[in-house]
Amino acid sequence: MNGVWGTVCDDDWDLRHANVVCRELGYSGARRATKKGHFGRGQGPVWLDDVRCTGAESSLFSCGRASSQVNDCGHNEDAGAVCTGLPIRLTNTYSGRLEVYRGGKWGTVCEERWDILEARVICRQMGYASAIRVFRARDTSPGGGPIHMTQVNCTGNEADFFSCPFNVPDKRTCTHAMDVGLECGTAHCSDC
Structure with missing residues (x-):
């Protein structure tokens, strides 16, 4: 306030x-x-x-x-x-385009610096035991709405995806053609 x-x-x-x-x-x-x-x-x-x-x-x-x-x-x-419930979701149950909720709106994440470390944090936060792979928009349909994050830089050990450092995207460098996705293993973890 x-x-x-x-x-x-x-x-x-x-x-x-x-x-x-x-x-x-x-x-x-x-x-x-x-x-x-x-x-x-x-x-x-x-x-x-x-x-x-x-x-x-x-x-x-x-x-x-x-x-x-x-x-x-x-x-x-x-x-x-x-x-x-979580402020993150995938377009399918355990895989698909990543969507995050920020500022009262669901939006996407830009692919700059996107790798398996970010996927590990997300999968663990969602209750899955592992991250299988990451992919870009060309491997899934592009999203809509705002692009909330870019250059996310997780170590892989964070308990929460929003604890990872990130930047706010520049509309000139990030488009929905650069939206990211991931696939989590289907097994749930007991100590996430």
Whole structure:
């Protein structure tokens, strides 16, 4: 908020609120709501207190609030959410064009620097035991919408694809003819 990261107080925080947050981030919903700084104490201001969501809102900031200026919370009361669904998907179950959800829209990834290391991270994040191969748009149909990422540079050990360094593509150098895809092994991993 106002260009500064902060937290939300857990007063009256429940699954309705967590569902709004998870959907806003591109997940399908929330598995559970957390309280009392479950993921560790945050830093910065506590931006929201006494949030009142119905669960149907598209943004946490669309929810009502009992108070907007005063809060009685510290970071020992930080709210959280455990989301379900992923902000990444393949056009087929375990292979196909890669699509990522960023800025409220599904889009694609440009092929610059694309290799098996990125595929390993994605497959593991999606619950598959291995990555079989990577491919370019010429091996699958080009996507539509925005091209969100280029020059992704994973080590292969990241737990989350969005933890990998990347650049925002230049529209002159990345087109949907350069969209990437991958194929994961069909076996699921038990400790991803």
